[in-house]
Amino acid sequence: MMYPKRLHPGQTVGVIAPASPPNLKHLHQSIPFLNELGLHVKIAPHVTSTYGYLAGTDKERVYDLHMMFADRDVDAIICAGGGYGTSRIADSINYKLIKQNPKIFWGYSDITYLHTAIQKKTGLVTFHGPMLSSDVGKEHFDSFSKSMFHQLFQPTLLHYTDAISPLNVISDGVATARLVGGNLSLLVNSIGSPYEIETKDKLLFIEDVGEEPYRIDSFLSQLKLSGKLDEAAGIVVGDFNDAEPKKRNESLTLDQVLHHYFANLDIPVLSGFKIGHCLPHFAVPLGSKATLSSLTASLTIEAGVS
Structure with a gap:
């Protein structure tokens, strides 16, 4: 793996919008936080562009x-x-x-596809963490989530226990491996592409938002049938925000779905991590x-920086 260099006060972070148009009000409200960290901010030219449900054309977003x-x-993006x-x-x-030109690359949700592609093609460690217009620029963005940015300035050993949130053991075991993954629907979307998620001897992290139990069941079924679950060294189940059934009253619970796919695996599987579309948001380096x-x-x- 290739580790990006740590940040220092006085350096510059670049802001891009490689997916959908950001909320510009929240984006601008996030800038003072970066300034408080001692950072200068450079916004890419097409961040304010729109092309349907995209933040500019594909060419414009790639350019940025x-x-x-x-x-x-x-020094960071x-x-x-x-x-x-x-x-x-x-x-x-x-x-x-x-x-x-390896440097810190930070985001989550749809950015999962870029994490997976960049890691597969370059070996660069990237960061799954809260974003500017989606999180940082909103009034309820909490101090714990803000503190996760400090890992960019100093190599930091991150330790998550049930002191942060209650954790549930679905399958017993201990495993040490590199952490990969992110948004579950995007990981499934990568299968069959040149950027397919690699889980062999890896700790697979998954999270999602707004998906009902039957949809999560479908995603996990695809991971299972493609061999991704059997190859993993362990599974980290992050936050599945707004996962309640909506279309019909009859439904399995999320816990039942997770138990079906994970309980009989001969690897450690724990759920309850506040990593994903949630607050607090525990930011993690993917590839470490x-x-x-x-x-x-x-x-x-x-640590995810050198």
């Missing part, structure tokens, strides 16, 4: 991503928001440019080595 990786004055659109641009990205343990009900992740 390339510009920020190529700009020697930009933070996504304004998610939505939809990153899978459309994966084939147009210059991964050699990213590999030659981590240890998942049912014995201590914990997840420990090595």
Whole structure:
């Protein structure tokens, strides 16, 4: 794996919108937080563009991503928001440019597709964390979630226990491996593509938002049938916000769905992590080595910066 360099006060972060149009009010309200961290902010030229449900055309969004990786004055890249659109641009990205200019890349939700593609093509560790217009710029963004940005300034060992949120053991075990994954629907979307999620001997992290139990069942079925669950060293179940059934009264619960796919795996599987579309939002470096343990009900992740 390739680790990006840590940030220092006085450096610059670039802001891009590689998926859907961000809420510009919330985006601008997020800038003071970055300034408080001692950072300058450079907003890509097409962040305010719209093309239907996309933040500009595919060409414009790729241009902004390339510009920020190529700009020697930009030391980190933070996504304004998610939505939809990153899978459309994966084939147009210059991964050699990213590999030659490794830097912090931060986002989640639809950004999962870019995390997976960049990691597969370059080996760069990237960060699954709260975004500017989606989270940081909103009034209810909490101090714990803000504190997760500190890991970008100093190599930090992250330790998640039930002191942060109640954790549930679905399957017993202990495993140490590199952490991969993100938004479940995007991981499933990658299967069969050149950017297919690789889970062999990895800790697979999953989360999602607004998906009913039958949809989550469908996604997990695809992971199972494609061998992704059997290959994993362990599974970290993050937050599944707004997962209640809506279309019909008869439904399995989310816990029943998770138990069906995970309980009989001979690997550690724990759920309840506040990682995903939630607050607090525990930000994690994808690609870093981590240890998942049912014995201590914990997840420990090595630093994502050098």
